[in-house]
Amino acid sequence: METEVRRIDPWDTINDIGQDDAELRRQIALRYQLDGASTSADEIVVCNCALEALNPCLAAVTQPGDTVIIESPSFYAALQSIERQGLRAVEVPSHPAEGIDLQALEHAIIQHRPKACWLMTNFQNPTGSLMPEAKKQALVALMHRYQLPLIGDDVYRELYFGKQRPLPAKTYD
Structure with a gap:
């Protein structure tokens, strides 16, 4: 061999x-x-890398000056991408085990009227949080209720150690 x-x-x-x-x-x-x-x-x-895929997704649903919701803490390159495209980031707190706080997310949606949400539901960078499946389903329902595009950065989904790979948020769309 x-x-x-x-x-x-x-x-x-x-x-x-x-x-x-x-x-x-x-x-x-x-x-x-x-x-x-x-x-x-x-x-x-x-695409050759995650940002090469995510940047056009962001550009497809936003225009310079628009607001995008991201998790806090966030993947640093997401902030750079948002800045480079002339967008404004609104950070929403994340739980280190379960991901973004959905109540805080809804409050931010109402207050800031974003054009998109850029989130990592599976093994978020930098926290490593894994959003439970029921919470992903609630997240997708929230995005649907406000007609808000979810840019799912799911680059780390294959890094699971359990018996089953976590589902992408897209499963519930």
Whole structure:
């Protein structure tokens, strides 16, 4: 086995991966469908890093001067991205084990009229919090009630140690 691995050109593992890789997008969509999230390959965009995916999501639903709700503490690059796009961040407190405080979130929505929420429901950075499934469902219901886009930064979802991978918030949409 070791000699076989040494013969493999490392570029052979990534040469075919790109934004237009239909098979990769299909496999990602199937992975989400296994979790109950209705997603088609046409809805999947392949990017090189999380921010490369999140920045256009933010730009699609906001304009300079708009407000975006984020968790506190927050992933530092989220703050940089919001600033770079000329947006205003409103921080909402997060519980270190269960994620964003939904009552405080609703209060911030009413008070600040944001155009989007950028949240990490699974293994939030920097706290590592994992939002319980019932709370994710309540979060999605809250977003629906206020017709507010949720930009789900779910980059760490695969880092689970339990028997089952945590579901994305998209499952409840």
